[in-house]
Every structure is written in C-alpha cells, then in structure tokens.
Amino acid sequence: MTTEEIILQAASKIFILKGMEGSRMQEIADEAGINKALLHYYFRSKENLFDRVFMEIKNRLIPKVHLSIEKSDGIRAFVTMFISEYIDLIKEIPYLPQFFIHEINRDPSKIIKILQSGELPFTKMQSMIDADISAGKIKPIKIEHLMVNMVSMILFPIVARxxxxxxxxxxxxxxxxxxxxxxxxxxxxxxLQAIEIKNI
Amino acid sequence: MTTEEIILQAASKIFILKGMEGSRMQEIADEAGINKALLHYYFRSKENLFDRVFMEIKNRLIPKVHLSIEKSDGIRAFVTMFISEYIDLIKEIPYLPQFFIHEINRDPSKIIKILQSGELPFTKMQSMIDADISAGKIKPIKIEHLMVNMVSMILFPIVARxxxxxxxxxxxxxxxxxxxxxxxxxxxxxxLQAIEIKNI
DNA sequence: GTCTATATGCAGATAGAC
DNA sequence: GTCTATCTGCATATAGAC
Incomplete structure (x- = not known):
C-alpha cells in the first residue's frame, strides 16, 4: 500500500466522521501514522485532499446503485431488491449519509460538478413502471416520487439517528x-402496499 | 427590540445557514450591525451563543408539532394534517432541517440534554392507531415506523435538496x-394507501 | 519521501477607553 | 453598553535539513 493510499484511507475516515470543516489535518496525519507536512507534499492543500476523498467515495458508490437497478426485471422485484441492498450498503458505511448530506449543502456546486459524469438509468425504471401501470397492476406514480420516497425512508433514519x-x-x-x-x-x-391497485 | 434579541436573531440566521463550525463571530456581528466584542459581552463565548440559539429554535418548534398531533381525532385525519402542516412549516424555514441534522450528529449529547424536557404525545397516537387496527380499518403497523416513514418522506427531500x-x-x-x-x-x-386494509 | 521547525493567517476572546 | 485595539491560540501551509 502506497503512502498516498494510506493518506486517502485515513482522510476518508476522518472526513466522513467529522466533515470537511470539523476535520483537522493533524488528526488525519495521526490516523495515517505520518507527518502533517507529508499531507501537503502529496495533496498540496486540505481542500485538494478533501476533493480527492469525495471523488473516490462517489466512484465506489455509484456502480453499486447502478447494479441494483439493472438486475431487477419488474417493479415489485425492483422495490424489494433496491430497499434490501440499500439498507445493507448503509450498514457497512453508517456515517456516509450524514457526511454526504452535510457536504452537498455546504458546497452544492462541488457536488454538481462531481455528479455531472454518471447518470442513473432512470429510463429503464420508468418503462418498468409504465408497463405495470398500463397493465393495471399498480397505481399511477411518478418515478421521481417513488424513488425519493424509498430513499427517504431508508436514509433519513440513519441521518437523524x-x-x-x-x-x-x-x-x-x-x-x-x-x-x-x-x-x-x-x-x-x-x-408495495402503497403502489398496488386494490381489488374491490 | 433589545440588543440581545437582535444578536440572537442574527446568530440564528447565520448558524442555521452555516452551522456552528462554519459560522464566524465576525459574520454574526456584521449581520447584527454591531461589534464582535459585544457578542462576547452578552454571551461570553460562541458555544454559549450557539446553545442559546439552539434552545430558542427548539422552543419555537416543539409546540407546533404538539399542536398538529393534538388536533386530529383519527389516524386518517392525523396523517393528512400532519403531512400538510409539516410541509407548510418547512416552507417557512427551509434551512432548518439540514441545520438540525448536522448539529445533532456533531454533538448528540447536547441534543439529548435539550430534548429531555418535553416529550411528544405518542400515547395518544398509539391509541388512535390501535383502535383503527382492531376495528379492521388499517393494517397493523408500529407507530414508530409510521412516524419515521412520514417524517422521512417530508424532510429528506429538503435535506438532500x-x-x-x-x-x-x-x-x-x-x-x-x-x-x-x-x-x-x-x-x-x-x-394512506400503505396502511389501509384492502377489501377483497 | 519524510521529517522538524517555522511562518502566516485567522478566529475567538479580552482589556480598556468612552 | 458599545466601541477600538490587542492578545492568544490554533490550523493550514511552507522552508529546509536529512
């Protein structure tokens, strides 16, 4: 493991726990078992180091979300799998949601730039939903509201723990x-109850 | 309006927008149109000022939540009114949820102390729900999950805006x-769809 | 590449005049 | 009570030896 990787891992831990403003370069250096000056040698500034950490985290997460979307074939399967995988994911990284929420509010433009690159496959989900709606299986609902509802119910309890x-x-x-x-x-x-058509 | 009130109002605005760590005493002084030294004259320290602001906000919010709970007579009315009033409340104070979420994660013990005082009337809600469940009107659900689901779907989109x-x-x-x-x-x-019993 | 020592700047807090 | 001026400490960042 290179020094750069050691630093990134230490910085990731501290930044996620305390946020950009709450973290100290000294603490990151201690966590990495190296000297403060070395952080600047590798990353020049705190801002720079933070951006690199943020980017790495994003690159680790996005593929996971994509995967759980691609794997499912119908809306019921999608809902079940999405909720299950999302909750499992969060158990591995319990402080990440708070970190993300705080940092995107502190500096939204940074996020906007970082997220530009990869788009989520909403078209696939939308067509799954539309098929089930026109087949009379589920009530009409916009994919945006459904997704936000699910993500909210999963993430908010963690964030507001x-x-x-x-x-x-x-x-x-x-x-x-x-x-x-x-x-x-x-x-x-x-x-599932909320979106299903009731048989009278 | 006394100087103390002017300071509290200015501090409230800055703290809510930028959080405790992101706020500067100079900025609060500028916002209040007074000098930095005067902040310390009235509140001794930044920590102190923050705690006062936090307490004031809490005292303004809790009664509102109580009220919307007390007013409703059945679970359907409660759900409808709760969601409606909560969303209206947030429109007035759009940055408050993020602020709260960040600060309770930064220093949970502070919140725990501040929240000790007033408890929410969960017993009333629980009995409303239980009545409707045993009457066969709604599906069995724990009040904790129902409340968390509703609050999540309302607040999370604001927080993750x-x-x-x-x-x-x-x-x-x-x-x-x-x-x-x-x-x-x-x-x-x-x-409502999610909790209602379906007539087959 | 890695360290120690030091510079620089800024934010919270205080002293003291009015 | 309110101000200007100043102190103190800390955090980021740099210089320079090894």
Missing part, C-alpha cells in the same frame, strides 16, 4: 439497531 | 419547487 434514538428509544442503541433491522421488511411492505 | 435537484431536475430550482408542492398530496395518498 441521534434524534430518533433519543425521542423514540430513550437513547438505547440496541433498540435503535433492532428498529433498523425491522425496517427492511416494514418499508418494503409499506411501499 | 442539492443532490435531488441535480440528479432529477438538472439543477432547476423551479422544477424542484413544483416537485415539493406535489408531494403534499402524493405523500398523503402514499401513506
């Missing part, structure tokens, strides 16, 4: 963890 | 604004 844990579970992390486990099936059922 | 605006709407604020307007009825329908 401290407040939910406090209000609903008396600051008991175990109870919150169980709550998250339940949500995989709860949210899936919730979404 | 830049990324949604970028991916879904090509960075067109007007399209995003229309999208938010649609959500009042879309989310209400979505939730």
């Amino acid at each position: 401290p407040i939910i844990e406090s209000i609903l579970f008396g600051n008991d992390p175990q109870q919150f963890s169980l709550f998250l486990d339940e949500r995989k099936s709860v949210v899936t059922d919730f979404v | 830049p990324i949604i605006e970028s991916i879904l709407f090509g960075n067109d604020p007007q399209q995003f604004s229309l999208f938010l307007d649609e959500r009042k009825s879309v989310v209400t329908d979505f939730v």
